[in-house]
Each structure stands twice: as C-alpha cells, then as structure tokens.
Amino acid sequence: MPVPIRGAGVISDVNLTDLYGTAIGVNSITLTLVSPKGTRVKLFDRNCGVTDLFDCSFDDDGLYTLLNACPPIQKKIIKPLEPLSAFKGEDKAGDWVLEVVTDRFLSGQANFYGFKLDICSEIKVSNPFLLTNLGLKMEQGQTRGIGQDKLESQDADNTASELTYTIVAVTQRGDLYLNGTKVDYGTRFTQKDINDGKLTYQHTGGPMETDGFLFVVEDGTGGWFGTDYFKIQIGSVSTRDEETKLSIHLFPNPAQSYIDISTSQSLEANARIRVLNLNGTELIRESISFSKARRLDVSSLSNGIYLVELISGAQHHTAKLVINR
Numbered sequence: 179m180p181v182p183i184r185g186a187g188v189i190s191d192v193n194l195t196d197l198y199g200t201a202i203g204v205n206s207i208t209l210t211l212v213s214p215k216g217t218r219v220k221l222f223d224r225n226c227g228v229t230d231l232f233d234c235s236f237d238d239d240g241l242y243t244l245l246n247a248c249p250p251i252q253k254k255i256i257k258p259l260e261p262l263s264a265f266k267g268e269d270k271a272g273d274w275v276l277e278v279v280t281d282r283f284l285s286g287q288a289n290f291y292g293f294k295l296d297i298c299s300e301i302k303v304s305n306p307f308l309l310t311n312l313g314l315k316m317e318q319g320q321t322r323g324i325g326q327d328k329l330e331s332q333d334a335d336n337t338a339s340e341l342t343y344t345i346v347a348v349t350q351r352g353d354l355y356l357n358g359t360k361v362d363y364g365t366r367f368t369q370k371d372i373n374d375g376k377l378t379y380q381h382t383g384g385p386m387e388t389d390g391f392l393f394v395v396e397d398g399t400g401g402w403f404g405t406d407y408f409k410i411q412i413g414s415v416s417t418r419d420e421e422t423k424l425s426i427h428l429f430p431n432p433a434q435s436y437i438d439i440s441t442s443q444s445l446e447a448n449a450r451i452r453v454l455n456l457n458g459t460e461l462i463r464e465s466i467s468f469s470k471a472r473r474l475d476v477s478s479l480s481n482g483i484y485l486v487e488l489i490s491g492a493q494h495h496t497a498k499l500v501i502n503r
C-alpha cells in the first residue's frame with residue numbers, strides 16, 4: 179500500500195493512524211512501514227491472539243504496548259514493535275509503503291481497507307531579503323519610475339514573481355502608481371512588477387520635502403521580512419530631522435493582552451500609534467503625545483503577525499508584533 183507524500187521536509191515525528199483491516203487471525207500478520215529512503219520499521223509482528231480485526235493506530239507516544247493492546251481494536255493507540263522515531267531526520271517526500279506479510283497459519287483472507295500517515299516535518303523557510311533600497315531623488319512635480327535599480331528584494335528559493343510587496347503606509351506628498359493605477363493601503367505587487375517598470379511615483383507636493391512608503395515583502399510560502407521604508411526626496415532637503423532616528427521597542431513580544439511601547443526619543447504633539455495587519459488594514463489607532471512610553475491593549479487581536487507603526491512628525495518607525503495566546 180504505497181502512499182505518495184509530496185513536498186520536502188525534515189521528519190520530526192511519524193504516526194500511522196486509522197489502520198483498518200481484517201484477518202483471521204491478526205497473529206499471522208506482520209506490518210512494516212517503509213520510508214521513501216528505505217528505512218523499515220516493524221510495527222506489528224504476529225502479536226496478539228487469534229482475533230480478526232485491526233482498528234488501531236501506531237504512535238511512539240501510544241498508551242498501549244503490544245503486550246497490553248490486544249486485541250488491536252477500539253482505535254487504540256499502540257506503541258509499535260520498533261520505534262517510528264527511526265524515520266526522524268529523513269526527508270518525507272516520496273512513496274511510503276505499508277508492507278503486509280501473512281504467514282502460513284492465516285486461515286482465511288486478510289483485507290486491509292486503509293490507514294493514514296501523520297508526518298510532522300520542519301519546513302525550512304528561507305526568507306526574502308532586501309538587496310537594494312536606494313530611495314528616489316527628484317524635483318518637485320516630477321514623475322519617476324521605481325525600478326529594480328532602486329528597490330529589489332531577493333530570495334534563495336523564490337523568483338521575482340513570487341516575492342510580493344504589500345503597501346502598509348502610503349505616500350503623503352504624491353501618489354504611487356502600479357501600471358497606471360493608484361496604489362493604496364494593502365496594494366500588492368511583485369518584484370517582477372518593479373523589474374518590469376510598472377511602479378512609478380508622481381510628486382504633487384511642495385518644493386523641498388520627503389515622502390515615502392512602507393512595505394512588507396512575503397514569498398508566499400511563509401518567508402517574509404519586516405517592514406522597510408522607501409524614501410523619496412524632493413529637491414534638496416535638509417537631513418537635520420534624521421539625525422536622531424526614531425525607534426520603538428515592544429514588550430512583551432510575542433504578546434497576549436497588552437504591549438508596553440517605548441520609544442528612543444520624545445514624540446511630537448501629534449504622534450500616533452497604529453496596529454496594522456499584513457494586508458495594511460488598520461486595527462488600532464491611538465495618539466501617544468509627549469510621552470515616551472505607553473501601554474497598549476491588544477486583547478482584541480487574534481493570534482498572528484501584526485505591524486506596530488509609530489508616526490511622530492515626519493518620522494516613521496515600524497516593528498513586528500506577534501500575538502500568541
């Protein structure tokens with residue numbers, strides 16, 4: 179009975195469950211699970227007496243052993259004859275086979291109707307990384323492309339069309355366009371879109387200012403990196419306001435019901451904190467004026483990854499928040 183398993187992964191645990199079969203008697207049956215690599219684990223070897231039914235599971239953590247599991251029915255979870263941990267560390271991909279061998283004392287037919295394999299494996303996530311984030315320098319009122327030379331993420335195991343950017347904070351002094359359509363919170367595009375020249379910025383504000391947008395990049399298979407800011411400089415802007423860089427610290431993180439937010443510097447009067455999901459949807463917004471620390475109630479958030487964005491004057495900072503209860 180071969181079971182093809184797709185997708186690579188390093189095995190941490192294997193259980194064979196919901197085995198159902200008939201044989202007169204089960205004490206003529208030998209069951210061996212064989213991994214794609216050829217490792218053999220004997221689960222059952224002519225144990226028990228002359229009973230006629232298998233309706234059980236095999237798991238190293240089972241409550242029963244083959245000494246007290248007989249007859250192997252009533253969905254008992256049984257420690258196999260040899261440990262399934264022998265498969266640990268192997269790759270799960272390929273054909274798994276349950277070998278059923280009967281001996282000459284079997285007095286009728288043996289019929290096996292099915293079983294399931296529970297395989298726990300660790301998927302290796304290779305995260306995308308930001309290779310280039312040069313920003314844009316331009317004059318008032320110009321429209322400029324944001325190409326691969328200015329903004330590029332790469333990933334060891336994903337292509338440019340698999341790397342997806344999500345806009346979590348939009349530009350304020352002009353508009354970002356994707357293929358002619360205005361970009362908003364939550365707009366998604368790929369690195370390939372950037373490489374193909376589809377991303378442009380049109381400035382509509384004053385002569386000397388900075389603008390930018392905040393984004394996250396995901397690879398679609400669990401890999402991502404936190405937010406980054408693409409900075410757009412209009413005219414010759416003084417860099418004075420960047421001398422002291424704003425940063426925030428969240429504790430605890432992962433959090434359950436609240437987080438304490440502290441910042442690296444005093445905040446401007448209109449400073450605010452926003453909590454966004456990875457689609458850029460704002461879930462919490464609070465002002466945090468004149469104070470360097472603040473406790474924020476996050477009990478309304480369900481388990482997952484969020485972005486906490488602090489905006490103070492012209493400065494932005496974002497941190498990743500994990501809710502895990």
Ligand SMILES: [Ca+2]
Binds near residue numbers: 191
């Ligand atoms: Ca197990």
Ligand SMILES: [Ca+2]
Binds near residue numbers: 303304335397401
């Ligand atoms: Ca990846």
